[in-house]
Amino acid sequence: MSYFINNIHSVTDASGAHSYPQGIHLRVSGHIISEIGSDLQPRENETIIDGSDKVLMPGFVNTHHHLFQSVLKGLDVSINHRLFDWLNHVTFPRVSRVNEQHLRAGVRLGLAELMLSGTTVCADHHYIYYQDSNPELGDILFEEAGQLGIRLVLCRGGQLRTDRDMEYPNKNTVPETMDFYMRDIERLTGLYHQTTYDAMSKIVVAPNTPTFSLDPGMLRELAGFARSLQLRMHSHLSETENYVEYCLATHQCLPLEFVAKYDWVGNDVWYAHMVHLTDQEIKIVADTGTGVSHCPSSNGRLASGIARIKDMDDAGVPISIGVDGAASNEAAHMLSELRLSWLMQRAATRNAKDITLERVIGWGTVNGARILGYQNMGLIQPGGVADFTLFSLDKLANYGMHEPKYSPVACGDASVDTLFCNGKPIIQQGSIPGLDRDKLKADCAQAVRELA
Numbered sequence: 001m002s003y004f005i006n007n008i009h010s011v012t013d014a015s016g017a018h019s020y021p022q023g024i025h026l027r028v029s030g031h032i033i034s035e036i037g038s039d040l041q042p043r044e045n046e047t048i049i050d051g052s053d054k055v056l057m058p059g060f061v062n063t064h065h066h067l068f069q070s071v072l073k074g075l076d077v078s079i080n081h082r083l084f085d086w087l088n089h090v091t092f093p094r095v096s097r098v099n100e101q102h103l104r105a106g107v108r109l110g111l112a113e114l115m116l117s118g119t120t121v122c123a124d125h126h127y128i129y130y131q132d133s134n135p136e137l138g139d140i141l142f143e144e145a146g147q148l149g150i151r152l153v154l155c156r157g158g159q160l161r162t163d164r165d166m167e168y169p170n171k172n173t174v175p176e177t178m179d180f181y182m183r184d185i186e187r188l189t190g191l192y193h194q195t196t197y198d199a200m201s202k203i204v205v206a207p208n209t210p211t212f213s214l215d216p217g218m219l220r221e222l223a224g225f226a227r228s229l230q231l232r233m234h235s236h237l238s239e240t241e242n243y244v245e246y247c248l249a250t251h252q253c254l255p256l257e258f259v260a261k262y263d264w265v266g267n268d269v270w271y272a273h274m275v276h277l278t279d280q281e282i283k284i285v286a287d288t289g290t291g292v293s294h295c296p297s298s299n300g301r302l303a304s305g306i307a308r309i310k311d312m313d314d315a316g317v318p319i320s321i322g323v324d325g326a327a328s329n330e331a332a333h334m335l336s337e338l339r340l341s342w343l344m345q346r347a348a349t350r351n352a353k354d355i356t357l358e359r360v361i362g363w364g365t366v367n368g369a370r371i372l373g374y375q376n377m378g379l380i381q382p383g384g385v386a387d388f389t390l391f392s393l394d395k396l397a398n399y400g401m402h403e404p405k406y407s408p409v410a411c412g413d414a415s416v417d418t419l420f421c422n423g424k425p426i427i428q429q430g431s432i433p434g435l436d437r438d439k440l441k442a443d444c445a446q447a448v449r450e451l452a
């Protein structure tokens with residue numbers, strides 16, 4: 001299939017924001033953007049899509065999420081808690097009760113929300129696996145993503161059983177063994193892990209938290225295991241100050257020193273949050289090429305702090321943006337994550353001229369793509385993977401803008417008219433084909449009742 005996007009008004013990506021009052025055209029051939037120019041003409045049998053009065057941007061790449069949490073938003077017991085209390089009140093009491101129906105509803109809702117904010121890749125840190133749970137529930141994520149047409153990177157999470165774990169008051173949350181975890185990753189890799197430039201699905205090795213959800217020796221073994229399969233590695237790190245204090249008390253070193261000691265740094269590793277890092281730790285991250293998924297809404301919602309993203313970026317750390325689970329966000333909206341990154345990094349550094357919209361867009365697109373192993377994604381250029389959004393500017397927030405090319409991220413409220421993923425439109429005229437919104441609403445309401 002070939003598509004011709006006609007008369008686009010503005011094109012905005014990490015390389016710059018450009019207006020074309022006379023319109024510019026873009027051709028999609030197969031899975032790639034084949035041509036961009038003002039003198040192109042549509043060909044016979046091409047599908048023409050109107051780009052007038054619209055802003056074209058690369059698809060956003062969300063590098064950290066927990067999709068199942070989309071049906072755990074806004075619980076009264078958690079709305080005013082910080083991380084540890086939030087975990088104790090929201091996720092810990094409910095994870096073993098999430099069944100297939102709840103999971104499907106949450107995953108579909110989260111992915112649809114992401115798509116309607118211009119996202120084409122979601123890395124989901126999925127961790128509800130236990131000794132007696134069915135690991136194939138995780139495969140549902142690929143089924144749902146496949147039906148919607150969005151790319152999914154499954155970061156296979158979980159807590160692992162260790163020698164120090166003696167008793168489990170809730171037998172439904174007894175962790176898996178290391179052996180079971182590795183066998184399931186091998187199974188998932190065989191079924192879903194694609195290595196082509198346009199992979200629709202990938203697998204990542206991602207235990208919940210390196211400092212306490214497994215033993216250090218297991219951590220090192222898992223790094224070797226992941227690298228033997230050429231899989232990337234992901235986890236949470238240094239989200240709150242308690243996290244750092246725990247690592248100092250238990251392992252007598254800072255979190256980045258700890259993970260470096262056990263081979264969990266490198267350009268095939270990225271961590272969510274990294275809110276509390278010392279200068280010395282930023283140097284470790286930069287020197288090793290380890291990436292970060294900055295989650296500004298979640299870090300704000302849980303009062304965790306503001307990550308030193310500008311300092312890390314200046315030092316050469318690969319920066320990307322994540323939504324994090326909706327139980328600590330109440331949304332899955334990449335446009336608002338980019339806007340919040342832009343505003344909060346300016347506020348934290350009192351520096352406006354260096355935190356440009358283009359720089360932030362780079363974090364949310366091309367940088368995220370590279371962290372996930374996509375080398376040819378995230379810029380609007382010939383030869384790039386055809387993942388992009390046409391934003392229409394019909395929301396009131398966009399009225400009065402002198403430069404519409406800045407509207408989507410600066411206003412944080414533009415509607416997705418068309419979303420292309422891998423050369424195919426997966427949103428057309430603002431709606432997702434095949435998504436039954438009434439059914440989704442009813443399924444989510446049922447999950448909320450049953451997980452109350």
Ligand SMILES: [Zn+2]
Pocket residue numbers: 064065066125236272324325
């Ligand atoms: Zn998370």
